[in-house]
Amino acid sequence: MLGEGLAFLEVSRAYDRAERLAGEIRSGLRRLYFERFRPDGDIAVVLVGRPYAALASDMNKGIPQIFASFGIKTCYQDMLPERQSVGEEASEQAKLSRAFHWHYAGEILTAAQKCAHMSGIYPVLVTSFKCSPDSFAIEYFRRILDIAGKPYLVLQLDEHDSSVGYETRIEAGIRSFRNHYALAGASNAPPSRGGARPIAPKIERRIAGRTLLFPNWDPITCRFLAANLRRHGIDARVLREDGAKIRTAMRRNTGQCIPVNIIAEEFVDYMRREGLDPAKTLLWMIRSDGACNLRLFPYYIKTLLQSYGEGIERAAVYVGELSHLEVSPLAAVRAYVAYLAGGMLRRLGCRVRPYERCAGETDRAIEESTAALECAFAGARPLGETLAGVVEHFAGISRREGSRPKVAIFGDLYVRDNEVMNEELIRTIEAGGGEVVTTPYNEYLKIVSGAYFTAWRRGGKLLTLFEYRSLLLAIELLERRFSGLLAGYPLPRAAECAKGSVDHLADLHVRVEQEGESYDNILKIFHILRTHPDVSLFVQTNPAFCCPSLITEAMTHRIEELTGVPIVTLTYDGTAEKKNELIVPYLAYPRRIGSQGPQRTP
Secondary structure: OOOOOOOOHHHHHHHHHHHHHHHHHHHHHHHHHHHHHHHOOEEEEEEEEOOHHOOOOOOOOOHHHHHHOOEEEEEHOOOOOOOOOOOOHHHHHHHHHHOOOOOHHHHHHHHHHHHHHOOOEEEEEEEEOOOOHHHHHHHHHHHOOOOOOOOEEHHHHOOOOOHHHHHHHHHHHHHHHHHHHHOOOOOOOOOOOOOOOOOOOOOOOOOOOHHHHHHOOOHHHHHHHHHHHHHHEEEEEEOOOOOOHHHHHHHOOOOOOOOOOOOHHHHHHHHHHOOOOOHHHEEEEEOOHHHHHHHHHHHHHHHHHHOOOHHHHEEEEEEEEOOOOOOOOHHHHHHHHHHHHHHHHHHHHHHHHHHEEOOOHHHHHHHHHHHHHHHHHOOOOHHHHHHHHHHHHHHHOOOOOOOEEEEEEEEEEEHOOOOOOOHHHHHHHHOOOOOEEEOOOHHHHHHHHHHHHHHHOOOHHHHHHHHHHHHHHHHHHHHHHOOOOOOOOOOOOHHOOOOOHHHHHHHHOOOOOOOOHHHHHHHHHHHHHHOOOEEEEEEEEEEOOHHHHHHHHHHHHHHHHOOOOOOOEEEEOOOOOOOHHHHHHHOOOOOOOOOOOOOOOO
């Protein structure tokens, strides 16, 4: 916290002094490189990576000392001289910098670009085992240096104490570096790019004349979104989620968030099975500015497509808004209704199915309603009347009296509603005697709005604040049109959904400026408790190698202390193991509210 009486000018001057000092330190480090580490008749090595991995003695397994024992000069990436990129190279660097949210990942790629054009200097990337942001950076680190024809070394740190394995790899790496230096000569002229593939693959911005394929993260909502785009003249289709393809996709995974491999594999499979021309086919991916690897997905998927061969590399990846606003304002309005309808249908199914008298009746209602709504979003029938008919259909299903323990599902977008990826989680909960509480996308938008609006106001992002406040107002006006039709399915107001959101973040020592999936998870948890105070279990669904999911998992003990509700984390890795069995004991022996822990504070 800043001390009392601290004036703005004092803070500003202190910041300027810190900037000058940092600049002086950077200049000093670069001078040190020229004085001591610049190769002179022999090679030198630059350690590349996050400073707490590459430089901290408790982390780096003595790697700098191993190089020193072989007589190799070793410096760190901060010491490399500045280099001005021009032309195509500069353009590609800018693309990658925008795609990588993570600061040190960007620094790693910048260092790789420098080393690719420096005589006698060879990069050694020191990274932590299965670090998901680095897993993306490693692939582009390799790509940069492979295009330059320059050898490199990647050393992944793990929990093992022995340094013997590192010594062996370092010795082999030094031999490779010296051979390259001897063959290339002291000049080591900058490589000619020739017809090499670009470092940052091209991302498509236009749809016209091509087939657009949607990832199938939600088998209900995605059908509505695709139908809505077909109504606007786009040949949009939904990929088929398949357990076998998920397992096949894992062959190409080297530590990245696994949905990226699954989506790429299913995209390729769909094109092959349907006989689509890759040159006329696009994969839809969401545009993201959040603290997540998601913004890298389009680039990385395009890189994966190039590895398939057989013409698949001609397929493109399209980056669009989750709202489809870039298609047209009307498409965005109907897309919101698609999210509303998909969430409504899933919620109605979870409310009714555990108590239905005739087994299978709810599932038939879901499938019939999905088909009817898909036609409505495609423009073949009135949307309002269809929505009202869906609610009436579910109201007519005969149900038994009773109540079950409520289980709320939250977590990763790709896993939460994906029945193949999460191994029929909802069915598992219902078979175990529970009733599932879901969070529809339209409600999710309102839950996070209050915290995001506060962050944007404090950060001076007034135009963004104005745009999204206006959008939220338009959404609520739109919902009023449907409120009379959706009897028994209330549409909560944004102010109620966002109630107390900033305070809930503070309870977990999260600042309102720290947006991201973990941030959103906190807001959803406390909203669910307000609307469902009888929830007896939270289930967090994650894909393997997902950073935000791990952060949320690390906070679960504190969340349980605040809410008195246990949280079970399920991580799906594509192996088809029975991950959901972990929740069975919680369903068989539900914790009574208030039996332990403090009172809830929703």
